[in-house]
Amino acid sequence: MKKIIHRAADRGIQDHGWLKAAHSFSFANYHDPAKVHFGLLRVLNDDIVAPGMGFGTHGHDNMEIVTIPLKGTLAHKDSLGSVGNIEYGEVQIMSAGKGIQHSEYNGSSSEAVNLLQIWVFPKERNIEPRYDQIHYDLVAANNSFLTVVSPIKSEKTMWINQDAFFSLGTFDADSKASYKIQHPGNGAYVFFIEGQGVLDDTVLANRDAVGVYDTEELEIDFKKNSKVLIIEIPMQ
Structure with a gap:
């Protein structure tokens, strides 16, 4: 077994006021040439978004984007017509494919939302964009993955x-x-x-x-x- 250790304290910390982010890999203004990716895993951001704040409409292409809320509610809207909230106990994926526009906002006016956003390089490029969301039950699978x-x-x-x-x-x-x-x-x-x-x-x-x-x-x-x-x- 070979391993690469990434300590929490060594992540790239960004404080934008409305957004507090910890980057496991180089992202935006944080760059560490030793932490650009792990295999085809490109991004793991640990974000805390203030109430009522969020990311306005922006685009992605040719990236698999997985969002896992850890606390609170995230409101999502995209160019495929998907509109709704994702909460703890749910996971969202977007296959950006040949191009997708979306926005993400804290769905609460009083509580912060904490989420993991993860980017993975795709296997096939320029596919049709796709959105999916599921609920999972970890209680039923306690002490197992x-x-x-x-x-x-x-x-x-x-x-x-x-x-x-x-x-x-x-x-x-x-x-x-x-x-x-x-x-x-x-x-x-x-x-x-x-x-x-x-x-x-x-x-x-x-x-x-x-x-x-x-x-x-x-x-x-x-x-x-x-x-x-x-x-x-x-x-x-």
């Missing part, structure tokens, strides 16, 4: 235009969990949303991450109640 995004079309996961898998899990203190790589040759970016655990002698806590590759399986020993996101991603 639940796949919510997959390249395999099914009713239980959202489809992504890449050989990538997104899995979420909540874990009790003093429990263990393993994750098997689902596509040969993929790596896995393990992001500790909260809690504490040990992966291959590396201690990970709130917002720490480790990218692992050249392995078929990884195991995490949880020291505290934890919530974890695994992004399994092609390395080339």
